[in-house]
Amino acid sequence: MNRETDVLVVGGGATGVGVARDLGLRGVETVVVERNGLTGGATGNTHGVLHSGARYATSDPESARECIAENEVLREVAPHCIDPTGGFFAQLPEDDDGYFERLRNRCRDCGIVAEPVDVESVRRDRPYLSPETERLLRVPDAVVHPFPLAVANAVDVREHGGAVHTDAEVVDLLVDGGEVTGAEIRRPGATGTETVRADHVVNATGAWAGEVGSLADVEIPMRPSKGAMVVVDYPPVDAVVNRARPATDGDIVVPHDSTAVLGTTSEAVDDPDEYPKEEWEVDLLVEKAGEMVPDLQTAPVVRSYWGVRPLFGGEASEFEAGRSVTRGYTLLDHGERDGVSGFTTIVGGKLTTYRLMAESVADHVCERLGVDAPCRTAAEPLPGRDDPDALRSALSEFEPLPPAEERPSDARRS
Ligand SMILES: Cc1cc2nc3c(=O)[nH]c(=O)nc-3n(C[C@H](O)[C@H](O)[C@H](O)COP(=O)(O)OP(=O)(O)OC[C@H]3O[C@@H](n4cnc5c(N)ncnc54)[C@H](O)[C@@H]3O)c2cc1C
Structure with missing residues (x-):
């Protein structure tokens, strides 16, 4: 060469x-x-979410604005690499009511179309969502194939x-x-x-x-930071499901063909090539995802993988x-x-x-x-x-x- x-x-x-x-x-x-x-x-080691920016709207509005702008650009120039699944933020009983409202307002400030939707009618089409779901915010998240x-x-x-x-x-x-x-x-x-x-x-x-x-x-x-993801054999999930609370471990479920990808953790690592891939991360992700989508607690785990944030x-x-x-x-x-x-x-x-x-x-x-x-x-x-x-x-x-x-x-x- x-x-x-x-x-x-x-x-x-x-x-x-x-x-x-x-x-x-x-x-x-x-x-x-x-x-x-x-x-x-x-x-190649992400959830593959084409973020709407809602995930960052309360903590980093500048990133949120970048995400929604690029989300719209990529849907135009690369629709063949994207599944326009849509997404939801789901509030469960233990989640702070005020966060849901803040999220909704910050999304509006950042130009992200985020609308509260009726939980019962969404659950009629998507019975996989927890019956404990209290509120849902629909956002233009999608899935991107890297x-x-x-x-x-x-x-x-x-x-x-x-x-x-x-x-x-x-x-x-x-x-x-x-x-x-x-x-x-x-x-x-x-x-x-x-x-x-x-x-x-x-x-x-x-x-x-x-x-x-x-x-x-x-x-x-x-400051490299590792994140685990778990692939579960579970076809019903058809939209990105985020937990409506400040970002923490185990707050996202992403549909990929007939599987659901559960994410993620965030742990500092010294070396992006050599770091522990730990069982507790997998267990935690299954447990937390199961709060939003109960069937995920018993669905077969296909594999797990890790990525390192730059x-x-x-x-x-x-x-x-x-x-x-x-x-x-x-x-x-x-x-x-x-x-x-x-x-x-x-x-x-x-x-x-x-x-x-x-x-x-x-x-x-x-x-x-x-x-x-x-x-x-x-x-x-x-x-x-x-x-x-x-x-x-x-x-x-x-x-x-x-x-x-x-x-x-x-x-x-x-
Ligand atoms: C757990 C996790 C989940 C994520 N989920 C999402 C998500 O759902 N949506 C989203 O938008 N973002 C997500 N991200 C963020 C996203 O993955 C990264 O920000 C983005 O992929 C970084 O791309 P990059 O090209 O900068 O880096 P990389 O993809 O890491 O590319 C760097 C490349 O450099 C190569 N390289 C290193 N050293 C050398 C060398 N000496 N010579 C030649 N090549 C070299 C490496 O092999 C590597 O391929 C996630 C990140 C993590 C860790």
Whole structure:
């Protein structure tokens, strides 16, 4: 792969392929390198909720506004990667009445259509909801499928002259006179490394951003946080069901085909590759989900999996210095921040807001490269929307990794 390109993006999650697609549509040639398979990091290990933003409306209205805006954009440009299931926030007897009202008001303030609905009539169609349900708020949550979404982005990267390489790990960054000029890439089983030289390098490695930053002697404080999810064989659930209370463990149930995904926990971890996957997390999720949907307590568990949130752990001063684009995600210009030019890191955010994050990065990189071209990803359909064949071969080429427990005992892939 020894080559030269305009921009090298490290990380093949939604953010990385999103950045590369955005740049490609602006005429900037981009190469993506991903050490595992596409979506092998947090992107492939989420609940797959296309958030309406309601989940963040009381705690982080800025993120909530971003979510509803991107929810609407993605329904237009990528409907083939989305199931428009809708969602509910369910209040149970032990939940605070005042929270439901606050949630409803904050949703309105953030532009999220959230309407209280009659519990009995909803339960007639959805008897799986607990008979103890006291109030329900309907919100425009949906389900997004991260793998076809990432593949659609990757296909467009190629169509615009770029490349996407999986099983390609960045093991060193080339730094020349205070400027990052490329990277050394290692392939499994290969002797030696390959070199990609680029005018700009984007670090989109999520929870691993600190490790990649250290290759250019740049410190990126991350606070990785693991979250468990449990897949249960239970076809009836047909909408995202959230608990109407402040965010805590075990407050969401997400329909995926004939299964329900129960989430999640939130525990700080030291190493995003090596952390305990604990039985108590699985038990807790089944118990808590069962409060909203009682049948889930006895439905067969198919498997459990974990993801690691790419949370930025920088000081408040980093945000105040304007380096945080919003509280939802953070863009670090290492030229300004660390005196290492040609290098940008993007961390945080959500799968739902990947396109917006990518737009911020692409705006920034284009400014640095002197490229004057507007972002087109909010209006340009992703490959596969109008022509399902456009994705068919790429989907099998980038085939996702099997579930963790079926993989060989390679820590990276577990
Ligand atoms: C438990 C959990 C549930 C979530 N649920 C949702 C949800 O329902 N909806 C939602 O919107 N968001 C959700 N999120 C958030 C969402 O998953 C992430 O914010 C988003 O996927 C991050 O994408 P990313 O591309 O930035 O990072 P990642 O997907 O982690 O991508 C980073 C990539 O970089 C690669 N990489 C690392 N080091 C190197 C290297 N040296 N060389 C090459 N490649 C490298 C990794 O292998 C990885 O694939 C959830 C997160 C968690 C943890």
